[in-house]
Amino acid sequence: MSETMIGVIGGSGLYEIEGLEGAEWREVTTPWGDPSDAILTGSLAGVPMAFLPRHGRGHVHDPASVPYRANIDAMKRLGVTDLVSVSACGSFREEMAPGDFVVVDQFIDRTKGRPQSFFGPGCVAHVSLAHPTCPRLAEVCAAAAEADGTKVHRGGTYLAMEGPQFSTLAESRMYREAWGADVIGMTNMPEARLAREAELCYVTVAMVTDYDSWHPDHAEVDVAEVLKVLKGNGARARALISRLPALLRDRPVPCPEGCGQALDHAVMTAPGKRDPALLEKLNAVAGRILGP
Template sequence: MIGFIGGSGIYEALPLENTREEEVTTPFGEPSAPVTIGEIAGKEVAFLPRHGPKHQRTPTEAPYRANIYALKELGVERILASNAVGSLREELPPQTLVIPDQIFDQTKHRTPTFFGSGMVVHMPFADPYCPHMVEHLSESSDEATDANHHRGGTYVCIEGPQYSTRAESDFYRQQGFEIIGMTAIPEAKLAREAEMCYATVAGVTDYDVWKEDSEVTLEEVLENAAENEDAIKQVVEHAILNLPEERDCDCGHALEGTINTPTKAIPAEKREEVELLAGQYLD
């Protein structure tokens, strides 16, 4: 099964057939919505709107752990996501699609791991997006849409829900970052801990506030997010239809060698909580 997490502007699933809804309860709370499961040309897809079906949750409040856990429990191995982002580059105007390959974490108030509480896990995260999925999404962007698109670049993830100050926006540009948003973290980190492939297609909605006479507004963001929706869905649908049956990457055994706490020292309650994620490494 393939997972799709929809960001701002994408609250409805792809054109799925034979749909059903699954209510999933997790040790980390309720996911943002019931999971919609359906098929595209015989391929099973599980869809979640990150912020809830009516955009009720801020980027900080989104139940990232519950969302990733719920998809894992349903059998998802690979996740495609979408994000609404601001551009930090003149050459990436609104209504451009970006397939980032790096993340810079500027969040402050989010739980970035399933572990802790008596279980220490040090997860390598040098390449935060699955390289094979980045490549596949990039190829799908070339083939599925006429929309302007760009492969690679760094997504700087801020806490929000406020937009950047001009000083912050200028600083991120000086670092050479390409896009700015509020939802890449901890989603990408949790997907890696759950040994799931993960990549995103980000739709540019604005120029943040670095550009002269640019003052990002909710109206602008929503208008451009709506314009990006069809192109993002086209790319994701094409990616799903052409995704290789087998994974050819290291994501499926990412936890191997990362658990620093001896199994006998892990509290029973914690072990039960993460059995789905790490049980094979704790036997």
Template sequence: MTIGVIGGSGIYEALPLENVSTKSVSTPYGEPSEDVTLGELGGKEVAFLPRHGEDHQHTPTGASYRANIYALKSVGVDRVISTNAVGSLREELPPRTLVVPDQIYDRTKHRTPTFFGDGMVVHMSFAEPYCPALASHLADAAREATDAEVAEEGTYVCIEGPQYSTRAESEFYREQGWDIVGMTTVPEAKLAREAELSYATVAGVTDYDVWKEDSEVTLEEVLENAEANQESINAVVEHAIRTMPEDFESEAWSALEGTINTPSEAIPEETRERIDLLAGQYLD
């Protein structure tokens, strides 16, 4: 097994990886945010990518989502642990809580959510956007490895950013019954599913967004709480990797089966070459 990790550089720096190397990966979808860091932890192969780049130079909209997922797939990753900083839409989810969500509401506008197109149409089920098996394992790891409050399940509403919500938007999200708000789980989760990767996230709450009276999100507050969350999230990721079951199975690993709507012979050769790593086995 090879376990992918997507998050901030602080995670990689905290993981006691052995036999570390880096690999530069070129993809049909551009360059990844950074080179892939490869290593071993607890007998497991690990591949790490910082979503925003080593120096946090890529915005939530501009991050290399397709290239990142493709790069992880190309080095043998079959499951991805993601980490996110999020705002809370619930009084009972205060800053420094860890959340392992099970649902997504997509409010992004300017991102490419698919590897396909260009003469190839794929309609894939996304009812369960996070792999239930991996999400359950992450929640268990969070409870076992930290003293933080841990919330399992909940809806992550993903906004475009880079600005935070307006008060009207924040109040609307609460009225819908959603739980946390962030900027990075989309299109990452959608692309991971198209790449047949098991994918789940552990999110650290940094603020109350702007719905709470006398609460207005500031970068200072977000960074302070994100730093405090980092220790807990690092512990979760390390424990989740060390305790990953050898017999782990995910329905995501066959997600493309029966989803390609275009006859194989009608798909342009250039498109077939580009998506061979992802879907070649279904086009033979």
């Protein structure tokens, strides 16, 4: 077993963690630029934790401007082992109602123009994303959410759209009927891809706020109604997070799902051809496989 450090990236509706002992907002420098904000560190029930508001305090980043690489690098650099992404989302399923939580296990990526990888020319790598989240961590989060009566859907496909606008009716129908997506959001890609490259155990807990625009009784996203649901979801998300230390205090090493070995056979560039400048930038996310 090894010491657990729980990381939480909070989306709309979740901007802080309450009850942290030794709480401190820490500035973290990364070779990929500044994270969305300083990172709140401390411990909860004796377990180290790190919290990062994805959009920054005061919601200053839109989905496209979030510095995803810096955020994941910073979490890895701090020693995070288990990363929980909490995100607001719309629903394509009648049964996934506003106020429900969906523990996502698949993604469809419709984002564009966002850096998708830590790797590139000078050090090429290809990681598997067939199963992009950690089932062990997903089960823990589902149990933590259900403990206070939240309705949880175990498994679901998250469609990541570019935003910042919401979907057209035609898009909403296509994603739901032809593509089989279950929920829609704007931020969990490339976040999930980067977490896999960084060999982090990662899961998305999607908090449903609305029915997007496909639902005949909800013709369009009502921002005022979304904000009302966000408030309740935020309280339930904080309750979920408060239960994680007891469930994650002791973690198996290596992760039985293989998260910590995602790079074992991924790097394609021969050692003698690797770009030293890029290797230096990769020292936190890929140091295990590339060396110091």
